[in-house]
Amino acid sequence: MITRVTHQSAQRTSLANLQANLTKMSTLQAQASSGKVINKASDDPAKAAEAMALRKEQRAADQYARNTQDGLSWLTTVDTAITSSVNFMQRARDLVVQGANTGSLNREAREAVAVELEGIRDALLGQANTTYIGRSVFAGSSNGPAFAADGTATPTFGPVERRIGAATTVRVDADGTAVYGSGATSVFALLDDVAARLRDPADNVSDALSQIDDRIRSMLSVASSVGARTNQLTSAQATLSSQSLSLKSDLSGVEDIDLAQTIIELQMQEVAYQAALGATARVLQPSLMDYLQ
Incomplete structure (x- = not known):
């Protein structure tokens, strides 16, 4: 047929x-003009879905990377403030040792030591109210300065944290009361008291050395915690950078054409x-x- x-x-x-x-x-x-295999979802629904999933992971990784960098900036600010505070406290200790030598200092010399201690007290208050982009790094999530002019810590509402992974958050601030104390037990009250006692020629301020040493140890303890968290964020930053490159490569493998x-x-x-x-x-x-x- x-x-x-x-x-x-x-x-x-x-x-x-x-x-x-x-x-x-x-x-x-x-495809040749765009450099992409998929220009609309209907070109390849399976690959389009895979590309969307990869882009979602990429956006999340980018956000975690931004959070990590922001957290590092916070912790760097905290560490700098604590380091400066420790230096001030070391100077204050030297002055107290000097002021404890009652037989070698006249009234004018003790007054000079007292005035310098008061200056250190004010400098420490400035460090305690250190801010990063307008936020106090020692006041937790509350607004405003961490300490009032009299050295009293303001109420806090919780720590400042940054999410650096789907299930991982890191604290990026520091507890101001752990570093400087508060009220009558604060480093500010301590230095005010020592300065006042130095103005009495009969008063020996050597007993304040142990209190200063305790406060320095507290500062160093918090600084150690800050260092550990900084290392955690630095490690996360490296991991996220590697992940971002891997996701870009995977996305390129799904979307990009073989030009030749x-x-x-x-x-x-x-x-x-x-x-x-x-x-x-x-x-x-x-x-x-x-x-x-």
């Missing part, structure tokens, strides 16, 4: 093939399209009279 192929069916077949070739060539041109391969395919498709144009032209060429003959 011989299958009958009409001129009209041959035209439809040729035009359909021509359109298919043109569509494929258009797709390759879009795409150009070759485009050239081949252009040749096929030109051939299809020639074949279609021949099919459409006969007239009605040619067909009737």
Whole structure:
């Protein structure tokens, strides 16, 4: 049995093939110009879903990286303030040792030591109210300064934390009362008391040395905790940087074209399209009279 192929069916077949070739060539041109395999979800739904999932992970990793950098800035500010405070306290200790030598200092010399201690007290209050981008690093999540002018700590509402992973948060501030004390037990009250006692020639302030040493140890203890958290954030930063590069590579593998391969395919498709144009032209060429003959 011989299958009958009409001129009209041959035209439809040729035009359909021509359109298919043109569509494929258009797709390759879009990929070559954009550099992406997927220009819309319908191009490859499975790969589009994979790319969306990778982009979601990438956005999360980028946010964690920003949180980590912000946390490092907070902790660096805290560490600098505590280091400066320890230095001030060491100077205060030297002055107390000097002031305890009652037989070698006259009234004017003791007054000078007292005035310097009061200056150190004010400098420590400034360190205790250190801020980062307008937020006190020793006041927790509360607004305003960590300490009032009289050295009393203001109420706090909780620690400042930064999320650096799906299930990991790190505290980036420090408890001001752990560093400086508060009220009558604060370092400010201690230095005020020593300065007042120095103005009494009969008073020996040597007993204040142990209190100063206790406060220095408290400061160093908090500084050690800050250092540990800084190391944690530094490690997380390195991990997130590596993760970000890995996600970029994975996304590129899903979305990006092989440029050389795409150009070759485009050239081949252009040749096929030109051939299809020639074949279609021949099919459409006969007239009605040619067909009737």
